[in-house]
Amino acid sequence: MKKIIFYSLLSLLFTQEVNAQKKKPxxxxxxxxxxYTYRNVMPKDVPGTLDLIKSLGITEIEGGGAKGVTLEEFKKMCDDRGIKIPSTGISYEQLRTPEETVKRAKTLGSTYVMCAWIPHKGDNFTIEEAKKAVEDFNYAGKIFKENGITFAYHDHGYEFRPYEDGTMMDYIIKNTNPEYVSFEMDVLWTIHGGGDPVALLKKYGNRWKLMHVKDLKKGIKGDFSGHTPAENDVVLGTGQADWPNIIKEANKVGIKHFFIEDESNNELVNVPKSIEYLKSLKQ
Structure with missing residues (x-):
């Protein structure tokens, strides 16, 4: 009887292991x-930082070049390492000269341009500033589209202030032209501002084109400031984000570029752990 029980348990463990191996990532x-994750080391050693990125198995970056090298030099360094630059960031002020941004994006080989901040005084983001942003996004986004580039606004938490029957983020999404304006969800800032990443993905579908994969420390209660101490940015899977459901929904709406971002000052330790966590997630 003991032998039967032993072999039954052995068979069960083997079956579980085989089933686990069959599960898809x-x-x-x-x-x-x-x-921006490597802002502390990139300015000191651009080639070395790109080598580090490559060593982690990373094949895509979102970035805009690096201090001390031209865009052409930076692009070649990335090409030499098999790293593509599908998306590059710009400031809000650069929306006023979209033609220059188009040239910059094409030099880097980027098909997305993202903006991550709408200027406002202190922590008081107003509906007037949201309305002006809608106007500027629609204007620049049209020119980007005419040049084969998709513009995406990256949320930063302060847009989740209540407005009418929703939030200012709802207002921005609903009043921008889907032909010209898309969005990049930053998961940490969405949660920090009181937003629900899964619900927002479901609500606005393919308006979301890009994602910043970033986690907010457990126990931290956010606000509408768009700011939080660096130590509140933690290894993926150890914070507040529901990554299995976020990634499932992001896959459904068609997000293709997920950029891991770590704004802590412990990025050299955190990023490899975050990658291992993402590898561990199975369907």
Whole structure:
């Protein structure tokens, strides 16, 4: 009888192991990173930082070049390492000269241009500033589209202030032209501002084109400031984000570029752990 029980348990464990191996990865996008993650080391050693990025198995970055090298030099360094630059960031002020941004994006080989901040005084983001942003996004986004580039606004938390029957983020999404304006969800800032990443993905579908994969420390209660101490940015899977459901829904709406971003000052330790977490997620 003991032998029967032993072999039954052995068979069960073997079956569970085989089934686990059959499960497909939930996170199927190419591993990518937002280069702001390496803001502390990139300016000191651009080639070395790109070598580090490559060593992590990362094949895509979101970035805009690096200090001390031209855009052409930076692009060649990335090409030499098999790293693509599908998205590049710009300031709000650069929306006023979209033609220059188009040239910059094409030099880097980027098909997306993202803006991550709408200027406002202190922590008081107003509906007037949201309305002006809608106007500027529609204007620049049209020119970008005419040049084969998709513009995306990256939320930062302060847009989740209540407005009418929703939030200012709802207002911005609903009043921008879907032909010209898309969005990049930053998961940490969405949660920090009181938004629900899964619900927003479901609500606005393919308006979301890009994602910043970033986690907010457990126990932290956010606000509408768009700011939080660096130590509140933690290893993926250890914070507040529901990554299995976020990634499932992001896959459904068609997000293709997921940029890991770590704004802590412990990025050299955190990023490899975050990548291992993403690898562990199964369908």
């Amino acid at each position: 939930l996170y199927t996008a190419p591993f990518a990173i937002q280069t």
